[in-house]
Amino acid sequence: MHFRLPKPMGSTVGIYVVSDSLNPERRRRVDSGISSLERSGFRVRLSSNSMLDDGYAAGRAEVRASALRELVSDPEVRGFLSGWGGKSTIDLFAVSGFSAQDLVVDERPWFGFSDACVLLNAITLTTGLVTFYGPNVAGKLDETSHGQFPSGMYCQGWPVFGVASEGAWTSLSGGSCSGTLIGGNLSSFTFAYLAGVVPSKADSAVPFIFFFEARDEDPRVMRQLIIALALTGFFSGVVGVVIGDLGRSRGSVPYIVQALREVCAHSTVFASCPTFGHAKLENPPIPIGLQIDITERREPRAPCAYFA
Structure with a gap:
């Protein structure tokens, strides 16, 4: 398989929430991460299911899959970052018609962490597009030294396992x-x-x-x-x-x-x-x-x- 690097991140980042729901504390932390991204010069689009709660997950699997497709179809969104982790990303692949292949449009970059590795590896091994495990979920950008998210550097070159x-x-x-x-x-x-x-x-x-x-x-x-x-x-x-x-x-x-x-x-x-x-x-x-x-x-x- 031929693997290829994505294009540099554009000015609008889409935050996808495909696993656990965002309780009030998690939502507060995601809002803080959004503020950090905005201070770095990004505009942010949050997936439409981000306020939903279906027990543990941020909406039923069909709803999460639909919200992700909606985010991908937005031409202004030029890159993607996971909002939170959990144990439910695998649910998406039980939804009829869902395919990692459909998520790769214009070789926009995908970033994620924790449970999002399910989506990232599926995208890479299905389409050949390099994806990025890290720097963290949007709600925990304060727990990484990459909180300012200099995404252009990652697509151009960066120490593989970090400066440290x-x-x-x-x-x-x-x-x-x-x-x-x-x-x-x-x-x-x-x-x-x-x-x-x-x-x-x-x-x-x-x-x-x-x-x-x-x-x-x-x-x-x-x-x-x-x-x-x-x-x-x-x-x-x-x-x-x-x-x-x-x-x-x-x-x-x-x-x-x-x-x-x-x-x-x-x-x-x-x-x-x-x-x-x-x-x-x-x-x-x-x-x-x-x-x-x-x-x-x-x-x-x-x-x-x-x-x-």
């Missing part, structure tokens, strides 16, 4: 590899891949580098998710794994690496780079679909300084 990766990168295996980035939140990505929402990478001859983070997940559950992916053959074409922040389970990295060693090829490169995750971190927009090189170095450094 220069000091945060730790090789866990040695070795070098080249591959295309896919991943995001471990649980959301896994369920989407198992369901076929994220197209099987087995259809591509391109080797992949899998990056993931987790929010306060039980290490046993993380292992369970890794084994579930392995049983589908997911790791057969994975040449590298980059582990981000694991929340309260930060100390379980050796345990998770051991699980990965059991299911990955002997030559797979493993690294830790806790610059991204569900905490107050740099959280750079990581380009899903970009090919990068991880090169063994004496000094811990980012595997790919900048992309262009």
Whole structure:
């Protein structure tokens, strides 16, 4: 598959709310994020379902899918950012006629975080358009050092795992590899891949580098998710794994690496780079679909300084 970078973000950003509903506190935080975007010179369009609450989600799946299509069809919206996360993005793909292919118009950039990785990976692996995992949801732009959202830089070139990766990168295996980035939140990505929402990478001859983070997940559950992916053959074409922040389970990295060693090829490169995750971190927009090189170095450094 050929992957291509999107065009730079235009002046109007569309905030999509395709997962959890926005309770009053979340709405306050999204409003604060909108104010931050406006101070950066953006105009903002919020999806029409943003005030809805269908139990946990921001409206029924059909309503969320329709609101997303409506946002995409607005010619003034020149890029997209997730409003909040949750566990319900996968619902969209159960809606009749919904397709990631229909969301790519004029190669406008897509940014998202947490549960939005379901949508981002589906877009990239279906259409070949690079999408960005980060800098965070609109309601948590105050938890990333990219809160001013200099989106043009991301489409032109940026350190793949962030400026902080220069000091945060730790090789866990040695070795070098080249591959295309896919991943995001471990649980959301896994369920989407198992369901076929994220197209099987087995259809591509391109080797992949899998990056993931987790929010306060039980290490046993993380292992369970890794084994579930392995049983589908997911790791057969994975040449590298980059582990981000694991929340309260930060100390379980050796345990998770051991699980990965059991299911990955002997030559797979493993690294830790806790610059991204569900905490107050740099959280750079990581380009899903970009090919990068991880090169063994004496000094811990980012595997790919900048992309262009």
